[in-house]
Amino acid sequence: MTSRSPGTRVRMPRAEREAQMLAVAEQVFSSRGIQAATMDEIAELVGVTKPLIYDYFGSKEGLLAATIERARGQLLTALIDAWVAQPLAPARDRVAGVVHAFFSFIDAHEQAFTLLRTEGALIGEASASVERIRQQTAKAFAEGLRTLPAFASLEPRRVTVMAEILIGGCERLAVWRTTHPGTSADEATILVVTTIWDGLASVSGA
Incomplete structure (x- = not known):
């Protein structure tokens, strides 16, 4: 058996190496700060x-x-997995499931969320990536809402606006939680559902 000397780089498939680099980069960017992190x-x-x-x-x-x-x-x-997890559940429960998935993801990926919260320090391609996250998350919410019977007959633009309001509330509460520890994903979900969803439901009749 041959031994590998310390510092010798292990060869691995490109996709695996890329995933490794991204995982480490996420850790360094979030812990050091974007400007202080070095290649x-x-x-x-x-x-x-x-x-x-x-x-x-x-x-x-x-x-x-x-x-x-x-x-x-x-x-x-x-988010998509959460939408399809309970296809026969009442609309409020399905929305609550997606909102809970949002906060659970953030809790499980705190380092990634740290990067998203520092968007003021981002420029160029990185800044555009943050905006794509916001747009595509809102799009996922909107597409999910349109699968609900009460929303199917609403003007698409109106559903899109509702989704923007819903995801905007989730984002702001997620940021608030970073400086007010102790609010669990369950509690955050209840806050969003009762504050935002119940209001939207009154408009849609859901």
Whole structure:
């Protein structure tokens, strides 16, 4: 059996290596701050050379954007899964399930959410990635609402606005929770459903 000397880079499939880089980058960006994080530190923690990271992502901004895009995809998957999990449940329960999935995802991906909260420090591609997350999350909410009988007959634009209000409330409450610990995902869901959804339901008749 041959032994590998310390510092020797382990070869792995590109997709696996990319996922490793993104996981480490998420940790470093969120803990150090976007400006203070360095490609040297990320490369060292991954166990690769800095030029290899540039080969994958082009720049520090490209790596940051890819990290945010990774979180976007994971969040969308969680929301879609929540919509289809209870197809026969009452509308309020289905919406509550999606809202709970939103807060549960944030709790499980605190480092990724830290990046999204620092959007004021983001520029270029990374800033655009944050906006895509917002738009696609709202779109997922809107598409889910349109599957509910009470919303099916409403003007599409109106449903889109309702979804924007719903996701906007979730986002602001999520930010508030970061400075007011102790509010669980269950409690946050109740707050959103009773404050926002019950109002929207009165408009739609749901």
